[in-house]
Amino acid sequence: MPKPGDTYHHGDLRAACVRAARELLEENGSAALSLRAVARRAGVSPTAPYRHYADRDALVSAVAAEGYRELTGYLAEAHPTPTNSNDVSDVAIAYVRFALDHPALFRAMFSEPCDPTSPERQAATTAIREYVANLVHQVAPDSAVDPLSTAVWALVHGLAFLHLDGKLDASDPDAVATRIRAAVNAIRTAALPA
Numbered sequence: 001m002p003k004p005g006d007t008y009h010h011g012d013l014r015a016a017c018v019r020a021a022r023e024l025l026e027e028n029g030s031a032a033l034s035l036r037a038v039a040r041r042a043g044v045s046p047t048a049p050y051r052h053y054a055d056r057d058a059l060v061s062a063v064a065a066e067g068y069r070e071l072t073g074y075l076a077e078a079h080p081t082p083t084n085s086n087d088v089s090d091v092a093i094a095y096v097r098f099a100l101d102h103p104a105l106f107r108a109m110f111s112e113p114c115d116p117t118s119p120e121r122q123a124a125t126t127a128i129r130e131y132v133a134n135l136v137h138q139v140a141p142d143s144a145v146d147p148l149s150t151a152v153w154a155l156v157h158g159l160a161f162l163h164l165d166g167k168l169d170a171s172d173p174d175a176v177a178t179r180i181r182a183a184v185n186a187i188r189t190a191a192l193p194a
Contacts, residue, residue, distance in 0.1 A: 014052045014062070016042040021063050025104035030112055035059060054115075060108055061118035067102070067109040068124030072131060074098040082135050085188035089181045091135060092156040096180055099160035100170055106160065129153075155183055 020041035024033050035049045035056060042049070053059040078094030079087045099106040114121055129149075136149040159180055163170040170176055 013048060017049045017052060017059060018062050018066055021059055022105060025108055029104060030108060057113050058115045060112045061114040061121040064109040064114050065120040065124040067105045068128050071098050072127055075131060083138055085139060085184060088139055089184040092180050092184050093177045095156045096160045096163055096176060099164055103164055152187060155187060159183060
């Protein structure tokens with residue numbers, strides 16, 4: 001943590017604010033997140049974050065954009081070129097695993113108000129949406145991609161929040177993976193090729 005005397009100059013204030021916001025989210029949830037709290041955590045003056053973020057929503061948008069980029073990495077790492085429903089299951093499991101590994105970040109990405117005009121946030125959400133659409137197109141090229149990709153994303157996203165909120169037991173990673181595979185298999189049976 002920076003010393004109180006180190007409040008004027010900062011090498012990368014934007015990154016320090018995002019890092020401080022993420023730490024505060026993880027420690028105390030979104031209720032404790034404010035630009036003043038971020039400034040204190042980053043060791044800068046109370047007005048310094050305003051140089052990059054007009055308000056709390058703009059800061060949350062920057063945090064969310066970083067989260068979307070990290071989520072994209074999780075998904076690509078799970079399976080870089082998915083071609084069948086088993087691959088889709090691997091990606092779905094990675095999505096839920098990301099939510100469980102980064103609950104506060106995931107909630108900030110999807111539950112917190114964000115600045116809808118943020119180009120960074122728009123680019124990051126577009127990348128996720130396109131990834132899901134491309135995944136569905138690879139697996140089911142003859143299907144109506146938009147409705148099917150929306151259904152797959154909604155299913156997996158719902159599973160992530162059900163696990164996060166304790167509605168489904170998340171204590172056993174293997175049981176979580178089995179549950180997700182079964183849900184994706186149900187969609188496959190209904191709409192995806194084997």
